[in-house]
Amino acid sequence: MASRIPLSWRLAGRRATSRPVPVSASVPLVAGRASSTPAPLSWSSTARTAFRTGKQHQQQHRFYSSQGGSSGNKDKVKFWPFIAVIAIGSAGYVALVNRRADMSRTTDSQTQGQLPPPAKSSPTFSPSDITVLFVLGGPGAGKGTQCANLVKQYGFTHLSAGDLLRAEQERPGSQFGDLIRDYIKNGLIVPMEVTIQLLENAMTESLQKNGNATKGRFLIDGFPRKLDQAHKFEESVCPAKMVLFFDCPEKVMEERLLERGKTSGRADDNAESIRKRFRTFVETSMPVVEYYEKQGKVVKIDATPTPDKVFAKTQTCLTEKLGREF
Numbered sequence: 001m002a003s004r005i006p007l008s009w010r011l012a013g014r015r016a017t018s019r020p021v022p023v024s025a026s027v028p029l030v031a032g033r034a035s036s037t038p039a040p041l042s043w044s045s046t047a048r049t050a051f052r053t054g055k056q057h058q059q060q061h062r063f064y065s066s067q068g069g070s071s072g073n074k075d076k077v078k079f080w081p082f083i084a085v086i087a088i089g090s091a092g093y094v095a096l097v098n099r100r101a102d103m104s105r106t107t108d109s110q111t112q113g114q115l116p117p118p119a120k121s122s123p124t125f126s127p128s129d130i131t132v133l134f135v136l137g138g139p140g141a142g143k144g145t146q147c148a149n150l151v152k153q154y155g156f157t158h159l160s161a162g163d164l165l166r167a168e169q170e171r172p173g174s175q176f177g178d179l180i181r182d183y184i185k186n187g188l189i190v191p192m193e194v195t196i197q198l199l200e201n202a203m204t205e206s207l208q209k210n211g212n213a214t215k216g217r218f219l220i221d222g223f224p225r226k227l228d229q230a231h232k233f234e235e236s237v238c239p240a241k242m243v244l245f246f247d248c249p250e251k252v253m254e255e256r257l258l259e260r261g262k263t264s265g266r267a268d269d270n271a272e273s274i275r276k277r278f279r280t281f282v283e284t285s286m287p288v289v290e291y292y293e294k295q296g297k298v299v300k301i302d303a304t305p306t307p308d309k310v311f312a313k314t315q316t317c318l319t320e321k322l323g324r325e326f
């Protein structure tokens with residue numbers, strides 16, 4: 001718990017630059033990767049540097065190209081002052097451009113409430129150290145139910161993206177609480193930086209609890225729900241080994257969710273939110289399943305039978321895909 005970096009520090013680029021941050025505390029425990037993994041806090045500063053360098057490069061190109069063909073003057077006495085004027089002029093111009101770039105970044109973040117994108121170039125965890133299985137399916141397909149069975153039977157660590165978001169929503173002092181509440185109620189996908197950071201924090205915490213020697217085996221439930229999340233998670237946290245996809249007709253899922261809504265207390269287990277969630281699932285999340293299907297990573301399971309039957313089928317499929325030792 002102590003080494004978990006508060007979400008607000010790690011995600012908010014502007015705040016992050018002005019707060020003392022225990023960078024070392026955010027380094028995950030996975031052997032062989034810890035020292036080289038940049039703390040997510042540095043994402044914003046790295047992004048900023050890259051942004052600056054890119055701009056600078058662009059502007060310098062523009063400047064030089066506009067000088068083409070102007071070196072016909074053969075008078076050596078006037079040559080050095082000419083170079084000096086160009087040098088001073090370009091330095092001033094570049095400084096001005098950089099300052100504007102910084103200003104526009106700040107203004108965008110403030111006015112649009114956007115989070116700076118993570119700019120890590122390698123994943124925090126290696127698939128040779130940990131195993132990640134994504135668990136997908138429509139709302140109410142039974143992902144959580146089957147994950148609970150898999151935990152009991154095989155000792156996976158179960159991380160539900162939805163549960164993590166709901167916990168963050170309720171966390172006193174969270175700067176994302178209202179945003180998450182709003183997105184969940186409307187069945188929309190919370191900006192990926194928030195969800196990915198919550199997942200990475202939870203994975204780090206779980207590995208710390210279990211000790212370095214334990215291989216982490218994670219069921220990531222209800223994530224990724226959008227292609228950009230899939231790409232970013234695999235690029236910055238860990239590539240997934242496979243995807244369990246629980247397939248279920250909307251009619252069945254709707255009945256289950258309305259039934260669950262009688263006692264769940266969830267703000268999105270009602271007819272209107274359910275309709276919106278189905279729409280998001282079809283339009284935004286199914287492309288993720290198709291993306292992994294093309295990679296041969298998906299195991300599709302009919303989720304309409306009883307939970308026991310679905311679990312039996314899940315076990316058979318997992319064994320076929322991963323062998324007896326998964």
Ligand SMILES: Nc1ncnc2c1ncn2[C@@H]1O[C@H](COP(=O)(O)OP(=O)(O)OP(=O)(O)O)[C@@H](O)[C@H]1O
Nearest residue numbers: 138139140141142143144145256260303305306307
């Ligand atoms: N195979 C099944 N047959 C009948 N009911 C089921 C089955 N699997 C799960 N349920 C019930 O349906 C409801 C939804 O299940 P569950 O919470 O596991 O779905 P989920 O896919 O995780 O949903 P969400 O995406 O909304 O979190 C629960 O009340 C659960 O008890």
Ligand SMILES: O=c1ccn([C@@H]2O[C@H](COP(=O)(O)O)[C@@H](O)[C@H]2O)c(=O)[nH]1
Nearest residue numbers: 161162183184187188189190195222223
């Ligand atoms: O990656 C994710 C996962 C979930 N959400 C939001 O949470 C709700 C509820 O998710 P469940 O998996 O059904 O518990 C979902 O409808 C999304 O609004 C998300 O944004 N990103």
